[in-house]
Amino acid sequence: MSGNLGGNPTFPAQRFECAGGPFFNVGVTVIADEEFRPRRCLWSHPPRIGEIVTQFRDVALGSTIVGHGGLYWMIEREKKGAPIELSVRVDGEEVGRFVHQDGQGWARFEIPLGVHINKQHAQVEFGVSSKNHLHRHFCFEARSQ
Numbered sequence: 001m002s003g004n005l006g007g008n009p010t011f012p013a014q015r016f017e018c019a020g021g022p023f024f025n026v027g028v029t030v031i032a033d034e035e036f037r038p039r040r041c042l043w044s045h046p047p048r049i050g051e052i053v054t055q056f057r058d059v060a061l062g063s064t065i066v067g068h069g070g071l072y073w074m075i076e077r078e079k080k081g082a083p084i085e086l087s088v089r090v091d092g093e094e095v096g097r098f099v100h101q102d103g104q105g106w107a108r109f110e111i112p113l114g115v116h117i118n119k120q121h122a123q124v125e126f127g128v129s130s131k132n133h134l135h136r137h138f139c140f141e142a143r144s145q
Contacts, residue, residue, distance in 0.1 A: 009072060009139075011043065020047060023137075026054050031072040031139050034105035039070065041139035044128040046084060051129035059144065061090070061119045065111045067142030069100050075137050076102040082132035086140060089125040090116040100138065113144070 017025040096111030
């Protein structure tokens with residue numbers, strides 16, 4: 001599903017769609033950063049209330065979760081949107097948060113794993129929320145190292 005010229009990025013046929021319509025899904029897509037470079041990431045538009053959660057089971061961890069988050073540059077360049085929070089949980093315990101402000105572009109985050117360092121079989125969750133969900137077309141990528 002494509003948003004056409006000036007619309008949302010293409011949503012893949014295989015995606016996890018939540019209640020509220022096609023914007024509220026988790027799926028791989030590509031957005032353009034502040035230099036209009038393509039960034040492959042997981043679309044995770046926050047809902048009006050609460051958070052959209054992406055869960056990975058049986059993850060082998062290193063010492064940190066490192067990644068990037070942002071919005072399609074045409075959306076965030078005016079710097080008018082509410083901040084977006086990405087919380088990271090390991091085995092149910094929050095290990096850190098990344099707050100994305102409009103205008104930051106494709107921003108890097110690094111979250112130390114504390115007592116979860118080098119676990120071989122962990123459950124990792126990423127929760128995305130915002131106080132105002134309108135036009136918060138957030139996308140992120142992450143890995144453990």
